[in-house]
Amino acid sequence: MGLWVRVGILLLIALPTILPATYAQNTTKKTSTEEPLDTLKVYTIGEVVVTASRHRFNVESPMPAQILSGAELQKLNSFSVADAIRYFSGVQLKDYGGIGGIKTINVRSLGSAHTAVFYDGMSVGNAQNGQVDLGRYSLDNIEAIELYNGHKSSIFQPARGFFSSNTLFLRSKTPYFSEGKNFHIKTTFKTGSFGLVNPSVLYQQKLTSKLALSASSEWVKAHGRYEYRYRKDGGYDTTAVRQNGDITALRTELTLHAKVGEAGRATLKAYSYDSERGLPGAIVANRFSHTQRQWDRNLFVHGSLHKSFLKNHDLLANIKFSRDYSRYLDPDYKTDKGALDNKYYQNELYASLVNQVSIYEWWNISLATDFSMNTLDANLYRFPYPTRYSYLGALSSQIKWERLDIQASILGGYIDEQVKYYQQGDSRKVFCPVVAASVQPFNTKHFRIRAFYKESFRMPTFNDLYYTFVGNSSLRPEYTTQYNMGATWIHNESTGLLRSVSMQADVYYNRVKDKIVAMPSSNLFRWTMMNIGEVEVKGLEANTNLGFRLPAKVFLDLGLSYTNQKAIDITQGGTTYGHKIPYTPIHSGTLTASAQWNSLQLNYSFIYTGERYSQKANIPVNYVQPWYTHDMALAWEGKVLRLPVRAGIEVNNLMNQYYDVVLNFPMPGRSSRFNLSINF
Numbered sequence: 001m002g003l004w005v006r007v008g009i010l011l012l013i014a015l016p017t018i019l020p021a022t023y024a025q026n027t028t029k030k031t032s033t034e035e036p037l038d039t040l041k042v043y044t045i046g047e048v049v050v051t052a053s054r055h056r057f058n059v060e061s062p063m064p065a066q067i068l069s070g071a072e073l074q075k076l077n078s079f080s081v082a083d084a085i086r087y088f089s090g091v092q093l094k095d096y097g098g099i100g101g102i103k104t105i106n107v108r109s110l111g112s113a114h115t116a117v118f119y120d121g122m123s124v125g126n127a128q129n130g131q132v133d134l135g136r137y138s139l140d141n142i143e144a145i146e147l148y149n150g151h152k153s154s155i156f157q158p159a160r161g162f163f164s165s166n167t168l169f170l171r172s173k174t175p176y177f178s179e180g181k182n183f184h185i186k187t188t189f190k191t192g193s194f195g196l197v198n199p200s201v202l203y204q205q206k207l208t209s210k211l212a213l214s215a216s217s218e219w220v221k222a223h224g225r226y227e228y229r230y231r232k233d234g235g236y237d238t239t240a241v242r243q244n245g246d247i248t249a250l251r252t253e254l255t256l257h258a259k260v261g262e263a264g265r266a267t268l269k270a271y272s273y274d275s276e277r278g279l280p281g282a283i284v285a286n287r288f289s290h291t292q293r294q295w296d297r298n299l300f301v302h303g304s305l306h307k308s309f310l311k312n313h314d315l316l317a318n319i320k321f322s323r324d325y326s327r328y329l330d331p332d333y334k335t336d337k338g339a340l341d342n343k344y345y346q347n348e349l350y351a352s353l354v355n356q357v358s359i360y361e362w363w364n365i366s367l368a369t370d371f372s373m374n375t376l377d378a379n380l381y382r383f384p385y386p387t388r389y390s391y392l393g394a395l396s397s398q399i400k401w402e403r404l405d406i407q408a409s410i411l412g413g414y415i416d417e418q419v420k421y422y423q424q425g426d427s428r429k430v431f432c433p434v435v436a437a438s439v440q441p442f443n444t445k446h447f448r449i450r451a452f453y454k455e456s457f458r459m460p461t462f463n464d465l466y467y468t469f470v471g472n473s474s475l476r477p478e479y480t481t482q483y484n485m486g487a488t489w490i491h492n493e494s495t496g497l498l499r500s501v502s503m504q505a506d507v508y509y510n511r512v513k514d515k516i517v518a519m520p521s522s523n524l525f526r527w528t529m530m531n532i533g534e535v536e537v538k539g540l541e542a543n544t545n546l547g548f549r550l551p552a553k554v555f556l557d558l559g560l561s562y563t564n565q566k567a568i569d570i571t572q573g574g575t576t577y578g579h580k581i582p583y584t585p586i587h588s589g590t591l592t593a594s595a596q597w598n599s600l601q602l603n604y605s606f607i608y609t610g611e612r613y614s615q616k617a618n619i620p621v622n623y624v625q626p627w628y629t630h631d632m633a634l635a636w637e638g639k640v641l642r643l644p645v646r647a648g649i650e651v652n653n654l655m656n657q658y659y660d661v662v663l664n665f666p667m668p669g670r671s672s673r674f675n676l677s678i679n680f
Contacts, residue, residue, distance in 0.1 A: 057504050057543065059488045061153035062405055062436035062450045064506050066543070069144035074635070074646075075557075075594045075603045079190075079673070081145060081170060082134035086607055087590045088147050089541040089561040092583055093134075095661040098668060099194055099222045100247030100277040103135040107166040108149065108510055109537045109567035109584045110480055113458050116164035120172055120255075120269060122302045122320050123160050127374040127388060128346055130461040136273055136296075137170060138251065140188055140200045141216040144171045149484060149508070150436065150454050155396035155407060158318060158352040159368040162394040162411050162434065165456050165480045165510075175204040175212040175257055182206040185680040192650075192673030194245075195223035210259035220249045228666035229658040230283060242666065243289040244278035264307035273298040282664035295327040316354040323347050345377040362401050368394040376462045384466045385420035388459075403440035409433070415459055415477075419466065428477060430457050446490040454482045464516055464529045476514045476531045484508040486541075500547035510537035515571075532571060535581055539565035555596045562589040569616060579618040583662070585610035585626070603633040614663040627659030627667075644679040 058065045066088045068076070078084040082103035086093050092106040104112045113130035116123055124132055146152070146169040151162050161167055177184065183205045190198040200218035207213055224245030230238050256268040274297050281290030300322035308314050324346040333340040349372065356366040370392040377385060396409040411432040418425040436452035460475040486506030493499050515533030541563050548556040567584040569576045580586075587610035595602045608628040615622040635648035649672065656670040 057488060057502070058153065059446055059448055059490050059502075060405060060438055061148075062407055062438035062452055063148050063150040063153040064450075064484060064486055064504070064541070065149075065153065066147045067144060073139055073142065073145070075592065075601070075633075076605060078139055080135045080139065081137040081142065084139060084145055085134070085147065085168070087559075087561065087592060087605070089543055089563045089589075090149070090539065090565070091147070092585075092588075092609075093661065094583065095667065096665045097280060097661075098224045098226065098242065098245040099135075099196060099220070100224050100245050101135070101280070101665070102131075102133050104131050105134060105168065106583070107147070107168075108508065108539060109535070109565060109581060110165045110510060110512060111458075111478075113461065114165040114456075114478075114480060116160065116167045118161065118167060118169045119271075120170070120267070120302070121158075121304060122269075122300075122318060123158070123350070125348065125374075126324070126346070127348070127462050128324075128326075128344055128376055129463045130458070133296075136249065136251070136275065136298075138200065138218050138220075140218055141172050141202055141253065142170055143173045145169070146171070149506075150434070150452050150482060153407070153436070155364060155366040155398045155409070156314060156316060156354060156356045157368065158316070158354060159370040159392040159394040159411070160352070160372075162368070162396070162409055163392060163413065163432070163456055164458070165454070165482060172216070172253070172255070173202065173204075173214070175206070175214050177204075177206045177212070186677060187680075188675065188677040190673060190675040193671035194226055194668070195221070196673065197221045212257045214253075214255040214257065216251075216253040218251045220247060220251075222247055224278065224280070226668040226671070228669065230288070230666075240283075240288050242280055242668075244291065245280040247275060247277040249273065249275035249277075260305065260307055262308075264305070266305045266307075267303070269300075269302045269304075271298070271300050271302070280665070283666060284664050291331045293327075293329045295325075295329075297325040299323050312358040314354075314356040316352075316356075318350070318352040320350040321348070322350075341379075343379045347373075347375045349373045362399060364398045364400075366394075366396045366398075368392075368396070374462075376466075382422055384422045386425075386462055386466050387418045387420075388462075389416040389418075390414075390459075391416075405438040407434070407436045409435075411456070413457075417465075423466070426474070428459070430477065432456055444489075447487070448489075449485075449487045451485040452482070453484075454480075456480050456482070460516055460529070475516060475529055478515055478531075479513045481511045481513075482508065483510075497548055497550070498546065499549050500545070502543075502545045504541075504543040506541045508537075508539050508541070510539075511535070512537075532574070533569065534571045535567060536570045537565065537567040539563065539567075553597065557592075557594045559592040560589070563587070576616040576618070579616060580613055582614055582616060583612050583624075585612045599636055599638045601635045601637070603635070605631045607631075609661075622663075624660065624663050627657065627661070629657060629659075630654040640678075646677045647675070649674050 057067060068084055073084060076084055076087060082093060085091055085105060090108045094104045094106060096102050105115050106112050107115050117132045126132055148167045151167050152169065186202040188200045190196065198220050203215045205213045224247060226242050227239055228242055230240055252272045254270045258266045260266050276295050279290060279292040279294055281292060300320055302320040305317045326344045328342045330340040352370045354366060354368040356364055358364050372390045374388040391414040393412045394409050396407065399406045411434065413430045415428045417427060432455040434454045438448050438450040440448050457477040457479045459477050464475055484506055488504045490502045512535040514531040515535055516529055516531060543561045546558040550556055564587060565584065566586060567581050569579050569581055571577060589608050591606040593604045610626045612624045613622045614624050631652045632654055633648055633650040635646060637646045639645060652671050653669055658669055659667055661667055
């Protein structure tokens, strides 16, 4: 079946079925966070003191949601998105050390490949290995970070958003202009430990009343050297300097924002990321230096249109093309052609249509259909050159009253795998149900109970299937089943010492079937991927935020999150039955505190991760000690020469603790960073 025939079938399926209905305001429009470009006005009023804390979750969401946005992100000593999400509960961040180290996310012990990452509503994927390096997304152009267990609590989204076990949404800054001003420029400069030099600029230009342009660019350079302790035979043996952790990276973004009609909007975004970094490698067998290098070039162009053609109908259309190039060089590994030099080229074409119809004011139905084509080329021996065609559909219904919100979805997917050489392609069909509900049981408006049940899957990556001497083209998808039940409560006061309280707690049970694992075959160089694993995860998450107003107009915000989780291998007949899976602590938590007085702000954060094991076998040799860090920052915000200025100094790992997030990849000790931003 040709490509254009496939696209034609997709478009035919996605044609909206317009149902006769009583007109009602669409709930998606009500909750939209984006405003038309020409409606933002500034009015001069008397002094207003805001005393309530910004809540880090959505009280009405049937899916657990954790949110960091605006000023909350500035309070955290975070350099990238990866640093910020450490403060979410239920998250394990795999950090391989330093500024240039690769950073991936694991939510509720389901694995990195089970968390979908979305940037401005468009998924960021990697069909090759399923990993998304969150270290490459700077916070300088990020307005909000949202983490959802399950999927985003809206049925008006692309089908791909429904299919992952967890979803991470990154939202870049949208242009807003005060009355009489047509442009905005923000420049930022950061410097500090590890030879960091990090300038960035954000430029926003109002072209017309309905058209605006946003451009962002950032350059990062660091040598990445830092001291660490090397432990041998149960004690700290020596202090060494981490080598080959340098990075040079350039990120550029260009976005065109348009208002379409009365309330519609459209965006066209171009994104580019180019980096070269050293891979410091694991510290084993008294080897302290490595020579491996990695190059990444990522480019995508994304267009999106949100338009309402009828009073009871909404359309969301997305199209994207991306091209990713990565190169891995290992001078120490010799082949018959010299040093190992692997090059990979990924292409993706993605299109999505979402149609939503309002049957009544309280009842919406949506149909989301996605099509994607992924290809992978490489310079590897006997590489099969795979192509993956994915057809995803989600039929969803939402009934929403004042005290009850019920969502139900049927997810269907058809994956067609084709290879050019050596092997035969395969196809998979999957169907998954999702049910979620949120209810307000009492008259207390800001207390709700929620629950959801979800089945989802993740396809094996191209490396799992086709990597030379390793891949297994007969692999089945990993299937996950999620159960969750929780409650949220928010309370605000206009007087007194305690001004705001917000709490969120969830208990959950996850199960992963047909888990893909690597098994040794004829020798340790040749491994085979197999579906033999099964994992069970039981957990509890709790989050609390408190806002105080102290004497002398001092505002204090406190945040506390805690996770208790037990993720074990329940593979029948396995040698590690009942053992905890790697890098899943039972106890973990964070504490954040922020005190603000006039133009000064003092921030403190504490992160704790309990004991873990680095391998499936829970034996002493694989034991990884708990770690914790204290971070502090002092910031000043005011005006210099009538220009808004923010300056701050940060000290990370204040107690200079030496620790590993991933065993044998030592993390930095105490470090500092200075940042200065000016708005024009």
